Amino acid sequence: MTLESKIPAGPLHEKWDRHRFDLKLVNPANRKKFEIIVVGTGLAGASAAATLAELGYNVKNFCIQDSPRRAHSIAAQGGINAAKNYANDGDSIWRLFYDTVKGGDFRAREANVYRLAQLSVNIIDQCVAQGVPFAREYGGLLDNRSFGGAQVSRTFYAKGQTGQQLLLGAYSSLMRQAANGRVTIFPRREMLDLVKVDGRARGIVVRNLVTGELESHSAHAVVLATGGYGNAYFLSTNAMSSNVTAAYRCYKKGAYFGNPCFTQIHPTCIPVHGTYQSKLTLMSESLRNDGRVWVPKEPGDKRPPEQIPESGRDYYLERKYPSFGNLVPRDVASRNAKEQCDKDKGVGETGLAVYLDFADAIARDGREAIADKYGNLFEMYEKITGEDPYVTPMRIYPAVHYTMGGLWVDYNLMTTVDGLFALGEANFSDHGANRLGASALMQGLADGYFIIPYTLGGYLAGASLPEVDASATEFRESEERIREQVDRMLSIDGRRTVTDFHKSLGRILWDECGIARDEQTLEKARADIAELRAEFWQNVKVPGDAADLNQALENAGRVADFMEFGELMVKDAIERKESCGCHFNTAYQTADHEALRDDENFCHVSAWEYTGPDTDPIHHREPLYFENVELTQRSYK
Amino acid sequence: MSSQTINLTLKVWRQNKNNPRGALETYPANNISTDMSFLEMLDVVNEELTAEGVEPIAFDHDCREGICGMCGAVVNGRAHGHMPETTLCQLHMRHFNDGDTIVIEPWRARAFPVVKDLVADSSGLDKIIQAGGYISINAGGPQDGNAIPIARDNAEKAFNAATCIGCGACVAACPNASAMLFTGAKISHLALLPQGKPEAKNRALAMVRAMDELGFGNCSNEAECEAECPKGISIREIARMNREFIKAAFS
Numbered sequence: 024m025t026l027e028s029k030i031p032a033g034p035l036h037e038k039w040d041r042h043r044f045d046l047k048l049v050n051p052a053n054r055k056k057f058e059i060i061v062v063g064t065g066l067a068g069a070s071a072a073a074t075l076a077e078l079g080y081n082v083k084n085f086c087i088q089d090s091p092r093r094a095h096s097i098a099a100q101g102g103i104n105a106a107k108n109y110a111n112d113g114d115s116i117w118r119l120f121y122d123t124v125k126g127g128d129f130r131a132r133e134a135n136v137y138r139l140a141q142l143s144v145n146i147i148d149q150c151v152a153q154g155v156p157f158a159r160e161y162g163g164l165l166d167n168r169s170f171g172g173a174q175v176s177r178t179f180y181a182k183g184q185t186g187q188q189l190l191l192g193a194y195s196s197l198m199r200q201a202a203n204g205r206v207t208i209f210p211r212r213e214m215l216d217l218v219k220v221d222g223r224a225r226g227i228v229v230r231n232l233v234t235g236e237l238e239s240h241s242a243h244a245v246v247l248a249t250g251g252y253g254n255a256y257f258l259s260t261n262a263m264s265s266n267v268t269a270a271y272r273c274y275k276k277g278a279y280f281g282n283p284c285f286t287q288i289h290p291t292c293i294p295v296h297g298t299y300q301s302k303l304t305l306m307s308e309s310l311r312n313d314g315r316v317w318v319p320k321e322p323g324d325k326r327p328p329e330q331i332p333e334s335g336r337d338y339y340l341e342r343k344y345p346s347f348g349n350l351v352p353r354d355v356a357s358r359n360a361k362e363q364c365d366k367d368k369g370v371g372e373t374g375l376a377v378y379l380d381f382a383d384a385i386a387r388d389g390r391e392a393i394a395d396k397y398g399n400l401f402e403m404y405e406k407i408t409g410e411d412p413y414v415t416p417m418r419i420y421p422a423v424h425y426t427m428g429g430l431w432v433d434y435n436l437m438t439t440v441d442g443l444f445a446l447g448e449a450n451f452s453d454h455g456a457n458r459l460g461a462s463a464l465m466q467g468l469a470d471g472y473f474i475i476p477y478t479l480g481g482y483l484a485g486a487s488l489p490e491v492d493a494s495a496t497e498f499r500e501s502e503e504r505i506r507e508q509v510d511r512m513l514s515i516d517g518r519r520t521v522t523d524f525h526k527s528l529g530r531i532l533w534d535e536c537g538i539a540r541d542e543q544t545l546e547k548a549r550a551d552i553a554e555l556r557a558e559f560w561q562n563v564k565v566p567g568d569a570a571d572l573n574q575a576l577e578n579a580g581r582v583a584d585f586m587e588f589g590e591l592m593v594k595d596a597i598e599r600k601e602s603c604g605c606h607f608n609t610a611y612q613t614a615d616h617e618a619l620r621d622d623e624n625f626c627h628v629s630a631w632e633y634t635g636p637d638t639d640p641i642h643h644r645e646p647l648y649f650e651n652v653e654l655t656q657r658s659y660k
Numbered sequence: 661m662s663s664q665t666i667n668l669t670l671k672v673w674r675q676n677k678n679n680p681r682g683a684l685e686t687y688p689a690n691n692i693s694t695d696m697s698f699l700e701m702l703d704v705v706n707e708e709l710t711a712e713g714v715e716p717i718a719f720d721h722d723c724r725e726g727i728c729g730m731c732g733a734v735v736n737g738r739a740h741g742h743m744p745e746t747t748l749c750q751l752h753m754r755h756f757n758d759g760d761t762i763v764i765e766p767w768r769a770r771a772f773p774v775v776k777d778l779v780a781d782s783s784g785l786d787k788i789i790q791a792g793g794y795i796s797i798n799a800g801g802p803q804d805g806n807a808i809p810i811a812r813d814n815a816e817k818a819f820n821a822a823t824c825i826g827c828g829a830c831v832a833a834c835p836n837a838s839a840m841l842f843t844g845a846k847i848s849h850l851a852l853l854p855q856g857k858p859e860a861k862n863r864a865l866a867m868v869r870a871m872d873e874l875g876f877g878n879c880s881n882e883a884e885c886e887a888e889c890p891k892g893i894s895i896r897e898i899a900r901m902n903r904e905f906i907k908a909a910f911s
């Protein structure tokens with residue numbers, strides 16, 4: 024099968040308009056005859072489900088949590104980008120497009136990114152109309168701030184909880200549709216398989232997490248908005264239930280997986296402090312607007328920060344990147360933090376941290392102004408560490424945060440399985456090899472509110488979809504396979520817990536496929552994961568039974584998929600013999616240790632096709648064409 | 661801050677389909693680092709229980725950052741424990757002492773039946789929102805986000821009400837198991853914004869009615885909800901809701 028990106032013809036700025044015109048429409052009276060499954064209730068899923076219901080489709084919406092409002096999107100802190108140019112500081116759709124392509128180190132499709140930048144402005148309008156309480160200036164107009172990788176102020180925010188406010192907006196629209204019967208919500212359900220009939224996605228099988236029952240649901244199309252797979256690393260900033268299972272099981276059913284090795288490691292997180300730790304906490308990138316990053320100049324200097332005079336400090340980002348300073352993109356900031364710690368300049372008990380210091384900002388603007396902007400983040404930091412960041416600098420270190428990789432989709436957001444669409448972090452789409460801050464929320468909402476309503480309609484209007492219901496044999500077979508796997512996991516009764524395996528997997532991926540990688544570490548990772556996976560199926564201990572709420576069992580399924588998927592990540596990293604964005608192979612770097620791309624050989628998306636549990640996946644390549652921006656070495660100096 | 665280890669005794673509510681009435685069980689929690697969060701402490705205990713062949717304690721959680729509203733239990737009689745404005749996942753063990761006994765129970769309210777152990781069903785809160793906790797607009801084509809300026813003070817008040825994470829602690833803390841704080845926060849958030857004004861009347865009536873129908877109790881001004889709310893939602897939101905409700909009921 025060849026990969027068809029289906030990018031419309033025509034000049035960049037007309038592509039989406041023309042495409043919308045070319046897409047077939049479903050007659051409003053016919054929409055109610057279609058059933059659509061939307062898996063996920065984060066920004067992407069909730070906005071899609073609500074909007075499709077508003078158009079008149081019958082929507083079934085699934086999530087793992089007890090309420091759709093709790094999806095991982097709720098935790099986003101810093102903000103959402105939009106090319107409104109309210110600040111009159113030179114922003115434009117073109118600049119947002121350009122920054123995103125460049126920030127992604129030229130590994131995303133121009134057409135998709137341009138559409139995203141165009142739609143960004145509508146998102147803000149939509150959210151304001153829903154009652155999202157964005158931050159405002161004294162004059163009553165919307166306020167903006169800056170994020171990494173940009174020199175303009177285009178980030179809209181609601182204190183440090185932009186994600187919760189945007190999600191509550193989407194959720195409220197969803198609840199309105201649930202009340203009028205257009206959407207049925209299925210909480211506490213986990214999708215465990217995609218069901219295809221005659222080659223098309225026609226339903227899913229989910230496990231009811233309260234009763235343990237397997238439930239089959241049929242539909243005319245399936246929309247996956249199940250988020251990212253950062254938890255493959257065990258420790259990440261993602262919510263505990265974030266998983267790859269839904270996407271991975273679609274991959275096993277023929278959806279190609281795009282760029283699995285592109286994982287973003289966020290520079291400003293609270294450092295690891297113990298083996299019992301269950302997750303890492305992000306300190307929003309917005310803090311880099313006012314915080315200054317530094318380490319001691321001398322290796323091994325273990326004095327407390329207040330005893331290190333100005334002359335003994337190295338504000339290394341400001342020194343190395345004078346024009347972007349503390350606001351360099353995330354991949355650059357993370358790599359630099361690691362580099363400093365590798366030189367024994369790391370701070371704190373473990374030596375795996377750098378300072379993020381607000382002393383100058385507090386002296387300049389006053390404590391109150393800083394509290395106004397970041398109060399809740401400072402409180403969170405204090406709750407976790409027991410230290411007061413108004414007084415002593417924060418200690419931060421990079422942590423796994425976001426996955427640019429995901430199911431491969433065409434311009435319509437359809438995967439290689441007909442009728443299966445992927446939105447939000449679950450697809451590989453718009454961020455190339457590195458996502459800019461405040462762009463994930465934008466992408467999720469653009470996909471859900473403004474893209475899928477058109478492209479899904481185009482698919483439904485053009486496809487012939489005979490009636491299928493959940494009694495079809497394809498559903499029974501799928502349920503049978505899931506039941507076998509569940510029974511097998513429960514029957515092993517070995518000696519290691521699921522969490523223990525997950526921690527081992529995380530360690531392997533972090534050490535060997537993390538901020539920096541090379542051929543040797545990657546080959547080692549491959550062997551290590553294979554060995555761990557074999558042990559899992561011999562020695563895992565999953566207590567409890569299948570017909571009950573059983574959190575260990577839920578986790579076991581997710582960890583089993585993370586292990587298989589980990590091998591795919593590593594394979595993808597091995598095959599990409601260049602550095603780009605977050606994929607930093609130490610063999611490919613410039614003289615100043617920046618990622619060195621190989622545009623001749625690797626200016627493509629890697630899309631992987633599953634071939635079986637013990638055979639190598641097939642590597643497909645979608646070439647990327649840059650007709651509107653010039654491929655340059657990224658520089659933030 | 662340097663970490664220490666402490667030893668604790670837990671008395672945890674265990675309830676499942678084989679034990680539908682439920683009871684407190686006692687477990688030791690030894691060598692607990694004071695840097696752990698409460699949920700990490702439970703993780704450690706669960707790993708040990710699993711190794712011993714005892715079914716681990718079921719508890720709800722997801723973000724572990726105090727924002728998703730999924731976690732929550734009554735700890736020594738206090739919803740989310742004794743620290744002010746702190747969710748259970750953000751409660752850290754440095755606030756407990758070596759030798760403490762900690763009693764951990766699920767939310768208890770008529771409208772929140774226990775599912776298993778510490779897991780309760782709080783889906784009634786979604787139903788209250790379905791009754792009117794939204795602004796009726798469809799996606800596509802609204803006016804420019806800056807078309808209606810909103811005084812910063814009002815925007816901030818709306819934001820403060822909107823910080824509710826829907827955790828249900830207010831219901832669990834209330835002697836009447838009322839959802840007034842939760843409902844008041846949502847009604848206030850929307851009523852304070854110009855976009856939410858047109859529907860303010862119906863919204864207040866419908867949401868309050870739904871709350872009654874779902875089996876939540878009435879408010880008798882105990883203010884326990886405010887004391888336990890991890891987001892510092894003020895009972896002023898209830899007063900504002902009552903004003904909205906009265907305006908609506910008598911017009």
Ligand SMILES: Cc1cc2nc3c(=O)[nH]c(=O)nc-3n(C[C@H](O)[C@H](O)[C@H](O)COP(=O)(O)OP(=O)(O)OC[C@H]3O[C@@H](n4cnc5c(N)ncnc54)[C@H](O)[C@@H]3O)c2cc1C
Nearest residue numbers: 063064065066067087096101102214250447448461463464
């Ligand atoms: C701490 C943090 C802060 C962030 N801050 C920002 C920010 O300031 N700005 C920004 O732009 N981005 C930010 N991001 C990134 C952004 O929040 C996410 O990329 C985005 O919210 C993902 O949204 P989503 O809708 O794709 O998926 P999610 O919000 O992850 O939702 C996934 C949904 O799928 C469901 N689901 C998953 N698997 C299954 C399954 N197997 N069966 C059934 N349902 C399933 C879940 O229940 C959930 O409802 C942040 C991320 C983190 C971790």
Ligand code: SF4
Nearest residue numbers: 824825827828830889
């Ligand atoms: S009002 Fe407070 S206690 Fe009640 S649900 Fe909201 S955040 Fe929780």
Ligand code: FES
Nearest residue numbers: 722724729731749
């Ligand atoms: S786990 Fe999300 S608020 Fe506690």
